[in-house]
Amino acid sequence: MANGDRRIVIAGAGSIGCYAGGCLALAGREVILLARPRIEAALRQGGLQVSDLEGRTHSIRPEALVVTADPAAALSQADVILVTVKSGATQDMAALIKAHARPDAVVVSLQNGVDNADRLRNELPGHMVLAGMVPFNVVQSLDGELPLRVHRASDGTVMVEDGDAGLVGLLDVEGFAIEAHGDMKAVxxxxxxxxxxxxxxxxxxxxxxxxxxxxxxxxxxxxxxxxxxxxxxxxxxxxxxxxxxxxxxxxxxxxxxxxxxxxxxxxxxxxxxxxxxxxxxxxxxxxxxxxxxxxxxxxxxxxxxxxxxxxxxxxxxxxxxxxxxxxxxxxxxxxxxxxxxxxxxx
Structure with missing residues (x-):
């Protein structure tokens, strides 16, 4: 499958997830945002605004977003799953991926902490699971504000574990720079x-x-x-x-x-x-x-x-x-x- 044809699911479209998903969608990647009902409603009503520390601001209309609160609907279509939930929700997300995703879907943990990729691996033995690290802060607009805004408030390059030769090419887009790294434990x-x-x-x-x-x-x-x-x-x-x-x-x-x-x-x-x-x-x-x-x-x-x-x-x-x-x-x-x-x- 060509890189451009790989469907990316953002598993946990909060601040980091909406920012990553927004940057990828703006770059023409096929993205599905799996979100809580509150975020889903805001995105369907007002769309998404993505901005960064360099002064770029982009808006995505509601009809240009694919967003759902239904894990089965999102995960069953995934070629790559970016896990962006908080650490406390890792086990629950692993269970949803196990229940609904194809075994060949690549899972990438873009979470805080040092243990989340291992937790996902333990629950998903049939999947390739890669550790990742997001170095920057993302600020989300207040509840009720439309459009929902996510702003990258600091700088840095996302790191992801070596293992999938085409992953960096798929995910490295404007506003969301990414590199492969051989020692993610140290990172x-x-x-x-x-x-x-x-x-x-x-x-x-x-x-x-x-x-x-x-x-x-x-x-x-x-x-x-x-x-x-x-x-x-x-x-x-x-x-x-x-x-x-x-x-x-x-x-x-x-x-x-x-x-x-x-x-x-x-x-x-x-x-x-x-x-x-x-x-x-x-x-x-x-x-x-x-x-x-x-x-x-x-x-x-x-x-x-x-x-x-x-x-x-x-x-x-x-x-x-x-x-x-x-x-x-x-x-x-x-x-x-x-x-x-x-x-x-x-």
């Missing part, structure tokens, strides 16, 4: 280090660029990354470079004075001023977060390796408390986080 653990900041954005309620520009928050992130790196080293895991930096240097850069950090870390700060984290969005919407797949992955690794992770443990507890309260972001200050746990950073 995913490197991305996890950056994603440890998602919880700080969620707890503070601050935009990502504002939070990262404040050294008090960066000190907390640096402590978490130090703990994660200790657990990784003890476990023989070597994470990939992050924004061009060796992971071991990242805590040092984060601890720099604000003026020097802004000068040296321009790539990290190249973020739309409106962007927050998906974990903040989950708290605002009263949904479960991915804390167990981000900080939780570090805690599990540290326990197995016999290393300590007190700051990661503290952040995890605070996010779980905010989840339970269902009142949105608690709007904490850095001092409210570090006081009970103590401070190692200087």
């Amino acid at each position: 995913l653990w490197g991305k996890l280090l950056v994603n440890l900041n998602n919880a700080l954005v969620a707890l503070s309620g601050l935009p990502l660029a504002t939070e990262l520009a404040d050294r008090r928050w960066r000190l907390i992130l640096a402590d978490q990354i130090d703990e994660a790196l200790s657990a990784m080293k003890a476990s023989g895991i070597e994470p990939a470079r992050i924004a061009g930096l060796r992971p071991a240097l990242l805590p040092k850069v984060l601890r720099l004075p604000d003026w020097l950090f802004k000068l040296l870390a321009q790539r990290m700060l190249a973020i739309d001023p409106r962007a927050r984290s998906s974990m903040w969005d989950d708290l605002q919407r009263g949904r479960p977060t991915e804390i167990d797949d981000l900080q939780g992955a570090v805690l599990r690794l540290a326990e197995k390796a016999g290393t300590q992770a007190p700051m990661v443990k503290r952040i995890t507890a605070l996010v779980r408390a905010a989840e339970a309260e269902r009142l949105g972001s608690p709007g904490l200050a850095p001092e409210q986080i570090v006081a009970p746990a103590g401070r190692r950073s200087t």
Whole structure:
């Protein structure tokens, strides 16, 4: 089958899924969006607007979109399935793929965390399952706004595991640059280090660029990354470079004075001023977060390796408390986080 004839199903058309699907559809790829009923209704009524940090804005009319909330209708037609659901929904999506997709459909996990591709493989032994990594943030319009808008608020190239020779050619389109990578384990653990900041954005309620520009928050992130790196080293895991930096240097850069950090870390700060984290969005919407797949992955690794992770443990507890309260972001200050746990950073 020629690449252009391969039908792509976005399995979980939320922020990342709608952005990826929109870019692919604009490039002429055959795309089906499998969405929750709320998203399906918004897309059918107002279409989709896709924009990015480079200033491009494109609109797709409702009649030009193929969207459904019916898993059987979507997955039965798939040649390639891009899984973009939150980590907590991986098992459920795997069950739907197993029930409705053809065995020759290629499954690609474009999810946060380090374990989702393995979970999909365990449930889908007859499928080729490839790990992927999305490095950028996507901001979605508020509920009820039409058209539904998805805006890529930071930069980066999507990485996908080697295994399907034509996959990169199929998926690499304007606004959604993609490359194959031979060591996705390293890439995913490197991305996890950056994603440890998602919880700080969620707890503070601050935009990502504002939070990262404040050294008090960066000190907390640096402590978490130090703990994660200790657990990784003890476990023989070597994470990939992050924004061009060796992971071991990242805590040092984060601890720099604000003026020097802004000068040296321009790539990290190249973020739309409106962007927050998906974990903040989950708290605002009263949904479960991915804390167990981000900080939780570090805690599990540290326990197995016999290393300590007190700051990661503290952040995890605070996010779980905010989840339970269902009142949105608690709007904490850095001092409210570090006081009970103590401070190692200087």
